Amino acid sequence: MVAVAIPWREQLNDLNNHQSAFLTLVARLKPGVTRPAAEASLAPLWHSLRAYELTLYKNHSERFKHNFLDTSHLKVIDDSRGFNPDRLNLQKPLAILMSMAGLLVLLCAVNVATLLLLRAANRAREMSMRYALGARRGRIISQLMIEGALLGVLGSVSGLFLAPVVARILVRIITNSDPGAEPYSASVDMRVLLFTLGVSVLATLFFSIAPVFHFLRPDLTNSLRQNTGTLSKDSQRFRKLAVGAQIALSVLLIGGAGLFVRTLNNLRHEQVGFRTDNLIQFGLSPSDSGYGEERSVEIINSSIAALSQIPGVTAVAGNNDPELVGDSETSNYSIQGYKAAEDEKMNFEEPRITPTYFATIGQPVLAGREFTTADTKGQPKVAVVNLAFAKRFFGTPQNAIGRQLAEGGGNVPFDITIVGVVGDTKHTDLRTKLGPAVYMPYLQQKHPSGLMIYLRTARAPETIEPVIRQTMRQLDSTLVVNDLRTMEAQIDHSTSDERALAFLAIGFASLALVLAAVGLYGVLAYSTEQRTREIGVRLALGSPRSVIVMLVVREMAVIAGIASMAAVPAVIALARLFQSELFGVTTFDPLTLFTAVFLTVFMLSIAAALPARRAAAVEPMQALRTE
Amino acid sequence: MIDLKNVERSYKTGHTETWVLRRINLTIREGEFVTIMGPSGAGKSSLLNALALLDDSWTGEYWFASTPVHSLNRKQRADLARQRIGMVFQSYHLLDDLTVAENIDLPLSYKNLPSKDRGGMVADILDRFQIVAKKDLFPNQLSGGQQQLVGIARAVVHAPSLLLADEPTGNLHSTQAREIMDLFVELNKAGTTIVQVTHSEENARYSKRIIELRDGWMTRDEAPQPLPSEVGAQ
Numbered sequence: 001m002v003a004v005a006i007p008w009r010e011q012l013n014d015l016n017n018h019q020s021a022f023l024t025l026v027a028r029l030k031p032g033v034t035r036p037a038a039e040a041s042l043a044p045l046w047h048s049l050r051a052y053e054l055t056l057y058k059n060h061s062e063r064f065k066h067n068f069l070d071t072s073h074l075k076v077i078d079d080s081r082g083f084n085p086d087r088l089n090l091q092k093p094l095a096i097l098m099s100m101a102g103l104l105v106l107l108c109a110v111n112v113a114t115l116l117l118l119r120a121a122n123r124a125r126e127m128s129m130r131y132a133l134g135a136r137r138g139r140i141i142s143q144l145m146i147e148g149a150l151l152g153v154l155g156s157v158s159g160l161f162l163a164p165v166v167a168r169i170l171v172r173i174i175t176n177s178d179p180g181a182e183p184y185s186a187s188v189d190m191r192v193l194l195f196t197l198g199v200s201v202l203a204t205l206f207f208s209i210a211p212v213f214h215f216l217r218p219d220l221t222n223s224l225r226q227n228t229g230t231l232s233k234d235s236q237r238f239r240k241l242a243v244g245a246q247i248a249l250s251v252l253l254i255g256g257a258g259l260f261v262r263t264l265n266n267l268r269h270e271q272v273g274f275r276t277d278n279l280i281q282f283g284l285s286p287s288d289s290g291y292g293e294e295r296s297v298e299i300i301n302s303s304i305a306a307l308s309q310i311p312g313v314t315a316v317a318g319n320n321d322p323e324l325v326g327d328s329e330t331s332n333y334s335i336q337g338y339k340a341a342e343d344e345k346m347n348f349e350e351p352r353i354t355p356t357y358f359a360t361i362g363q364p365v366l367a368g369r370e371f372t373t374a375d376t377k378g379q380p381k382v383a384v385v386n387l388a389f390a391k392r393f394f395g396t397p398q399n400a401i402g403r404q405l406a407e408g409g410g411n412v413p414f415d416i417t418i419v420g421v422v423g424d425t426k427h428t429d430l431r432t433k434l435g436p437a438v439y440m441p442y443l444q445q446k447h448p449s450g451l452m453i454y455l456r457t458a459r460a461p462e463t464i465e466p467v468i469r470q471t472m473r474q475l476d477s478t479l480v481v482n483d484l485r486t487m488e489a490q491i492d493h494s495t496s497d498e499r500a501l502a503f504l505a506i507g508f509a510s511l512a513l514v515l516a517a518v519g520l521y522g523v524l525a526y527s528t529e530q531r532t533r534e535i536g537v538r539l540a541l542g543s544p545r546s547v548i549v550m551l552v553v554r555e556m557a558v559i560a561g562i563a564s565m566a567a568v569p570a571v572i573a574l575a576r577l578f579q580s581e582l583f584g585v586t587t588f589d590p591l592t593l594f595t596a597v598f599l600t601v602f603m604l605s606i607a608a609a610l611p612a613r614r615a616a617a618v619e620p621m622q623a624l625r626t627e
Numbered sequence: 628m629i630d631l632k633n634v635e636r637s638y639k640t641g642h643t644e645t646w647v648l649r650r651i652n653l654t655i656r657e658g659e660f661v662t663i664m665g666p667s668g669a670g671k672s673s674l675l676n677a678l679a680l681l682d683d684s685w686t687g688e689y690w691f692a693s694t695p696v697h698s699l700n701r702k703q704r705a706d707l708a709r710q711r712i713g714m715v716f717q718s719y720h721l722l723d724d725l726t727v728a729e730n731i732d733l734p735l736s737y738k739n740l741p742s743k744d745r746g747g748m749v750a751d752i753l754d755r756f757q758i759v760a761k762k763d764l765f766p767n768q769l770s771g772g773q774q775q776l777v778g779i780a781r782a783v784v785h786a787p788s789l790l791l792a793d794e795p796t797g798n799l800h801s802t803q804a805r806e807i808m809d810l811f812v813e814l815n816k817a818g819t820t821i822v823q824v825t826h827s828e829e830n831a832r833y834s835k836r837i838i839e840l841r842d843g844w845m846t847r848d849e850a851p852q853p854l855p856s857e858v859g860a861q
Binding site for chain 2: 544
């Protein structure tokens with residue numbers, strides 16, 4: 001016996017409404033039945049259901065029938081991990097973040113390898129002594145690997161302890177959620193543990209091997225004598241490569257972060273096509289409070305009237321297809337005198353709006369008028385189209401006024417008159433401009449439902465929010481004020497993914513830059529220390545101190561310059577790879593590239609300043625005595 | 628050429644002040660070959676470092692060819708040293724990643740001379756010291772004596788008025804040491820004023836004047852004593 005559980009928010013009417021698509025069906029496969037087999041076996045059932053549904057559409061074209069029936073199929077997807085559209089939306093951003101994290105791990109490993117190699121250079125005599133006293137190569141290698149492994153274990157364990165705390169804080173910041181109400185779990189389970197272990201082992205192996213290579217075939221004679229004042233060529237080569245790699249990775253990460261930050265900035269400053277200042281919105285759905293659709297219009301009208309009386313509120317209106325929330329309500333239309341091509345899509349966004357909607361949200365009316373209270377049920381059907389619609393089908397906004405539309409295809413009466421043309425807007429999100437759209441009066445809707453109510457205020461919206469709740473409570477205490485927020489907050493909300501990406505990218509890039517700077521500082525500091533005698537000799541022979549500074553930093557400056565330039569094509573390639581996540585940013589964005597290189601060079605200059613200063617302050621007398 | 632008046636140098640460590648040079652009054656004429664001797668800790672190297680203008684922390688008056696060094700600032704002293712003084716070190720202090728020719732060229736590179744001129748000067752010195760064949764070798768490919776030879780060549784390539792040598796034969800065996808000292812005598816005959824610090828009595832006899840320091844004080848200033856064999860020969 002199957003009990004039917006009806007979602008508490010929806011009424012039976014929606015179950016009977018063949019145009020209503022709000023349910024996700026979940027089923028369990030019989031043992032032995034695969035997903036493709038289930039999909040194939042459901043196809044005939046789906047086809048027959050669609051054939052029946054088609055009969056309920058009184059007027060439709062052949063093309064509509066083809067799209068609705070012939071090319072439609074039921075998709076069966078794996079629900080063993082739950083169904084969450086966010087997972088699909090976040091796949092690419094998460095892949096980007098994972099790549100950045102991977103690059104950061106690589107940078108860390110190179111950094112530690114460099115520092116271990118610097119330390120190894122100091123231990124040349126010790127290791128050579130061990131070899132000279134009879135130590136086998138394997139013994140030396142295992143000693144070095146164990147030392148590296150200890151570092152790796154220490155780092156990994158510390159990271160694992162910190163990870164849940166940091167992850168929870170990050171999720172809270174990114175999703176703007178309250179403590180305990182984070183939408184994503186940040187707990188460390190076995191999968192996270194094993195993954196971290198795997199990455200740690202790889203990173204540890206990488207940086208532990210560097211000093212091992214240094215001591216595989218030591219030059220015992222020279223090392224035991226250790227009568228060298230300058231660095232060996234092999235060590236120098238690796239250090240240069242390692243520092244160069246770190247700098248290049250930093251530029252890459254900073255460039256990536258720059259692209260995402262610019263994307264976020266572009267989105268935030270994107271013109272949406274209506275006035276976003278002093279605009280508040282909230283969702284109002286009479287059905288949530290148990291009212292049927294026959295009372296929806298009355299309740300909505302009463303609410304709008306009550307809200308209009310609030311001091312400071314200059315206009316109130318509603319829309320069943322809210323702006324910038326990711327929703328879409330479309331319907332099929334035919335245009336009198338226009339024959340659509342066979343494959344031409346005639347589905348357009350179809351928001352249902354209350355009178356004075358455009359005036360309320362500040363969307364310009366380019367021709368004709370907007371809806372009034374006279375445009376109600378029983379009156380001639382009217383529509384307002386947007387500029388994209390008018391241009392596409394009529395050439396100019398003026399030409400669109402008075403033209404006739406019909407809802408649906410096929411032999412349908414053209415009983416809808418275009419009375420106005422409004423400017424284009426962003427609708428689903430900030431990235432996508434709304435294509436051709438047909439606005440219809442809410443008051444003429446066959447099955448009126450809940451709306452997003454918009455209020456234009458004369459003063460700061462935040463001051464009016466409590467009054468809105470109070471007004472609605474006074475009107476009807478059962479009515480629920482959903483998601484009350486300003487339009488600015490809605491825009492912020494709609495860019496939360498981009499903001500999260502930018503925030504994390506900045507974090508990774510900053511860490512990378514600090515690591516590269518620390519790496520460079522370590523190499524330069526060691527180099528300066530090792531070259532103390534050389535510096536002392538040069539000073540004793542008459543070298544100006546400025547020449548000494550140039551000597552110390554020049555080599556690294558050249559490496560930094562080459563590495564930065566080498567990273568620029570990588571940033572461009574990255575931009576191409578993640579083009580879909582960017583907005584208003586070209587793949588060859590000069591500002592981002594320049595900023596990435598400039599910031600890296602600036603930070604590295606700071607890192608080099610101290611060793612350079614130390615080099616310049618060497619006293620030749622002391623230096624020559626050091627030997 | 629050099630005139631020191633009441634030159635003193637001390638090091639402060641905590642509350643203790645250690646004097647390494649006490650009221651040094653010394654005149655060295657142009658063309659002299661002077662040896663500074665004394666036990667360890669006597670202040671020999673400190674005096675040499677002061678003469679070389681490597682040390683700034685002494686007090687008193689130091690006149691270098693009528694230039695009041697004590698009135699010059701650090702940059703002016705460095706310029707004077709670069710132009711007029713050459714230094715030879717006990718440990719040679721050659722740069723390992725530079726060839727013989729490059730090591731010799733090093734002090735010239737700090738004098739803003741055209742590279743053509745520098746090339747010529749280096750070639751002259753290589754020829755004079757008979758180390759042309761070794762010009763492309765690195766220090767670790769040379770013996771101790773050869774390295775010191777290169778060190779001296781480097782010190783004199785810019786024809787300094789004053790050559791200072793700190794234990795120049797300290798790391799060499801006797802044959803090499805004699806060769807080096809003979810070279811110093813030649814340079815001195817050619818007009819270079821030489822001041823050397825040495826422990827070796829034998830090396831001291833190559834010079835014409837010995838100054839002895841003890842506990843920072845100048846205790847002796849006289850011509851070197853001849854060996855008994857030399858007295859017999861006279």
